[in-house]
Amino acid sequence: MINKRLKKELNKIEVPMYDISKYEETIIKAKKVKLHPERLRMSNIEFFYDQLRFIKKQTWVLKTFSSVLILFLIFTEQMEVSNWIWTLVAIAGPVLCLINANEICNIFQPGMLEIQMTAKNSFGRVLIVRFITFGLIDLVFFTVMAVGISIYKETAIWQVILYGIVPYVIMCFGCMLILNRCREQNISLYTETWGVCLCCVIMIAKITDMRIYQTAYFSIWLCIGIIALIGTIIEVRKLFIRTGGNLNAINYGTSL
Amino acid sequence: MQLIMEHLSKQFKNKIAVRQIDAVLSEGIYGFLGANGAGKTTLLQMICGIIEPTSGEVKVNGENNIQMGERFRDMLGYLPQEFGYTPGFTAKDFMLYIASIKGLEPKYAKRKTSELLRLVNLEKETNSKIRTFSGGMKRRLGIAQALLNDPKILILDEPTAGLDPKERAYFRNIISEMSKDKIIIISTHIVSDIEYISDQVLVMKKGDFILQGTPEELLDKVKGEVWSCRIPHKKWAGFESRYCVVNSHVLANDVDARIVSLEAPIDGAVNVEPTLEDLYLKCFSDEMEAGE
Numbered sequence: 001m002i003n004k005r006l007k008k009e010l011n012k013i014e015v016p017m018y019d020i021s022k023y024e025e026t027i028i029k030a031k032k033v034k035l036h037p038e039r040l041r042m043s044n045i046e047f048f049y050d051q052l053r054f055i056k057k058q059t060w061v062l063k064t065f066s067s068v069l070i071l072f073l074i075f076t077e078q079m080e081v082s083n084w085i086w087t088l089v090a091i092a093g094p095v096l097c098l099i100n101a102n103e104i105c106n107i108f109q110p111g112m113l114e115i116q117m118t119a120k121n122s123f124g125r126v127l128i129v130r131f132i133t134f135g136l137i138d139l140v141f142f143t144v145m146a147v148g149i150s151i152y153k154e155t156a157i158w159q160v161i162l163y164g165i166v167p168y169v170i171m172c173f174g175c176m177l178i179l180n181r182c183r184e185q186n187i188s189l190y191t192e193t194w195g196v197c198l199c200c201v202i203m204i205a206k207i208t209d210m211r212i213y214q215t216a217y218f219s220i221w222l223c224i225g226i227i228a229l230i231g232t233i234i235e236v237r238k239l240f241i242r243t244g245g246n247l248n249a250i251n252y253g254t255s256l
Numbered sequence: 257m258q259l260i261m262e263h264l265s266k267q268f269k270n271k272i273a274v275r276q277i278d279a280v281l282s283e284g285i286y287g288f289l290g291a292n293g294a295g296k297t298t299l300l301q302m303i304c305g306i307i308e309p310t311s312g313e314v315k316v317n318g319e320n321n322i323q324m325g326e327r328f329r330d331m332l333g334y335l336p337q338e339f340g341y342t343p344g345f346t347a348k349d350f351m352l353y354i355a356s357i358k359g360l361e362p363k364y365a366k367r368k369t370s371e372l373l374r375l376v377n378l379e380k381e382t383n384s385k386i387r388t389f390s391g392g393m394k395r396r397l398g399i400a401q402a403l404l405n406d407p408k409i410l411i412l413d414e415p416t417a418g419l420d421p422k423e424r425a426y427f428r429n430i431i432s433e434m435s436k437d438k439i440i441i442i443s444t445h446i447v448s449d450i451e452y453i454s455d456q457v458l459v460m461k462k463g464d465f466i467l468q469g470t471p472e473e474l475l476d477k478v479k480g481e482v483w484s485c486r487i488p489h490k491k492w493a494g495f496e497s498r499y500c501v502v503n504s505h506v507l508a509n510d511v512d513a514r515i516v517s518l519e520a521p522i523d524g525a526v527n528v529e530p531t532l533e534d535l536y537l538k539c540f541s542d543e544m545e546a547g548e
Contacts, residue, residue, distance in 0.1 A: 038368070038406050041330070041359035050356045056344065111340025115401065118304045118334040119357040120326055126357055184340075 047121055051129040059103045063134075066095050067141045074145065075152060085153065086163050086213040087206040089145065091199050093168025096141065098195035100134040101175040105188040113184060113243070123243040131236075138168070163213060166225035171198055173228040176235030180242060257408060258282050259303070259439050263312035266298050266463075273298040275463040276312070285435050287450025288443040289532075290460035291540050296443040297337050299460070300413050303441070304334050316409070330359070333407030337414050339398040341386045347373060347397055348382045351404065358405040365404070372400040375430065391418030399427065403434070410440045416449050428453050447533040457532065459539055466539065471532060478530040478538060481518055485525035486510045495521065500541040502534050516541075 042050060070092045074085055107116070107126060116123040146160040174194040178187050205212050212221075264277040274295045290296050301307045303314050305321050305328065314321040321328045341350050348369060355365030373379050376396040386394065395418045402410060412431075416424045431440060432453045442450055450457060457474055459467035467474060482502070487495055492511045495501065499521050503514040514528070515521050516538045 037361060037364040040361050040364065042356075042361060046361075047356070047359065050362060054349075054353050054356065106342045106344075109340040109342055111336055111338035112342065113340070114301070114304075114306055114336040115334060115340075115354065116357055117306050118329055118332050119354065120330040120359040120405070121357045122326075122329070123357075 041120065044125075047125065048129050048132075051126060052133065055103055055130070055133070056106070059099060062099050063096065063137065066092075066099060070095070071141075071145060071148070075148060084206065085149070087202060089149070089160055089163045090167045090202045092141070092145065093164055093166075094171040094195050094198045094202075096138050097168055097171035097175065098192065100130070100138070101171075101191040101195070102188060103134075104130055104175075104179070105191060108179065108184045108187055110184040117243065124240045127239070127243065142168075159213075162218070162221050162225065166221050166228065167198065167202060169225055169228040169232055171195060173231040173235065174198070176232055176239060180235055180238050257437075257439065258315075258317055259409060260315040260318075261299075261303070261312070262315065264299070264302060264309050264314065265311045266295075266302060266307065267310045273463055274302065274309075277463075277465060279458065279465065279468070281439050281441070281456075283435075283437055283439055284455035285431065285440045285442065285450075285453050287454035287457045288441060288460055289445065289447065289450065289457055289536060290443075291445055294460040295463035296460055297413055298463075300334075300411050300441065300443055303409075304332060304411060305329070330405065331408040333402035333405060333410040335398045335402040335412045335415055337417075339394055341394075341397075343387065345386055346383050347378055347386060347389075350386060350397065351401060354401040355404050360405060368404055372403055373397075375403075376400045377426075392420060392423055395419055396423065396427075399430075408438055410434075410438055411443075412441065413443045414445075415442060416444065416446060424449065447531070447536050451532045459536070461539060467535075474532060474535055475530050478516060478535045480527060481516050481538070482528050482530040482534045483515045483517060483521055483525040484513075484528045485515065485520075485522050486512055487522055491522070500538050502537050 070088060074088050104127070107123075107130075113123065116126060142161065142164050145164060146157050149155055149160045150157040171194070175191050178190045178194065182190055211217075259281040261277050261279045261281075264274060265272070266274040277299065288296050288299070298307070302309050303321070305314075308322075316324060316328060316331075342353070345353065351369040351373065352362075352365055355369060356362075360368065370379070370382070373382055376399055378393060378396055378400065381389065381393065386397065389397065395415065399412070399415055402412065416427055419427060428449065431442070434440075435453075435455075442454070444450060451471060454471060456469065457467075457471055458465045459474070467477070486507075488510045492504075492513075495511075495513065495515070496504075500516040501513055502516060505512040514534075515525070516530075516534050520527075
């Protein structure tokens with residue numbers, strides 16, 4: 001009797017038709033449920049974007065301001081190409097690189113390096129995020145500057161690239177040497193000093209009328225650029241080895 | 257889980273910091289006790305993979321820690337002796353930054369950050385700049401960052417440096433509560449930090465473990481050697497150089513002293529229950545004499 005009533009009641013319930021898409025939808029939704037968020041880790045791309053928010057706003061503002069100011073001075077200046085334009089182009093690199101170096105120095109704090117070296121994402125990765133980000137932004141700046149100057153001032157594009165990039169690479173080389181050889185608490189001061197010195201050298205060359213932007217000096221610029229580039233590559237490699245763990249010497253906080 | 261140290265040594269030029277250490281650690285709290293310069297930090301840095309051993313290796317469940325790379329670092333929480341931070345960071349910024357390099361998902365990182373800052377009593381200082389923090393607050397923040405990824409191996413180098421007694425007691429309770437399924441290594445020269453919470457105490461001297469065992473086993477080694485006595489002022493002068501004096505309290509007529517000695521240092525001396533501090537001082541009394 002009870003079974004009959006139960007059967008009758010059950011027959012009243014409308015069972016929807018089997019839908020394979022709903023089944024798939026359930027599986028997809030189930031996969032999205034994070035039962036153990038503590039076990040989940042970011043992918044490399046997520047890590048890259050996540051790191052960007054830790055670059056100080058001040059750095060972004062300073063980079064934007066410097067880039068716009070340099071471009072503004074170059075494009076609005078009615079000076080002849082032979083005058084201050086090349087000096088401005090040459091100074092742009094060290095200035096931008098100095099801003100980058102200051103940001104990178106922030107993560108090279110004594111005692112913080114060790115924590116970063118023991119984290120899942122190696123310190124090398126943290127550095128790569130910054131190198132790629134700043135490198136791409138500076139590349140865009142140099143491209144805009146090179147194309148702009150070559151169009152508006154009617155100069156050869158490779159000249160702008162050479163005079164812009166070589167001081168930039170020299171600045172990078174110096175900063176890498178400092179990062180690899182100096183104690184963490186001093187690197188910020190040293191990189192600033194190096195940047196200011198390099199800018200001063202470029203300025204002095206102009207003031208004392210050294211004609212370093214003449215065609216005769218192209219090969220020297222190129223040689224210096226290549227040497228600085230090789231040096232930078234070697235130093236970057238050393239930096240990654242140094243910060244990737246397994247140091248042969250302790251940097252800080254040891255009992256020795 | 258097992259953390260194995262096999263013939264682990266580290267030499268800096270002509271100085272041997274760690275010599276041929278062998279140890280097998282499984283889940284529990286381990287106290288590395290030793291004087292300054294005993295090699296504790298060097299050993300911890302080798303375990304963490306920060307520095308490379310001159311010889312030997314560290315293994316986790318039979319696998320070399322360096323070769324494990326990311327997998328090893330993902331199960332590691334480390335508080336260095338000297339804790340640093342990026343200038344301008346608030347406590348929250350710092351925690352989120354460390355969570356990011358530990359690979360935690362941003363949403364979870366936020367939740368965990370709030371939870372841990374509450375745990376270390378820094379929730380009111382979440383948005384304060386770290387440079388305004390006291391030494392104890394910085395240390396507590398350091399402890400919190402080490403716990404972000406719920407580490408299976410937690411290594412704390414001098415975790416209580418700068419903490420007041422109340423904070424020390426609180427810290428001990430936190431560590432004790434979270435020790436389940438974890439290998440926790442606490443390196444310190446402050447005996448009370450590990451006396452009651454350690455499952456094993458490893459006493460380190462000149463780069464080697466000279467003693468190893470549970471606190472009870474170690475206390476047995478000085479049982480019957482600790483004396484409480486009153487020494488007249490006239491006799492006290494020679495006592496400090498002849499005996500290992502743990503405590504002394506100068507009174508009107510004599511000195512109330514606690515002494516570690518194989519024999520009663522004076523008639524009327526009373527044998528008392530030993531503590532790990534007595535053992536520590538016995539082990540390092542020669543270094544203290546050399547220092548003097």
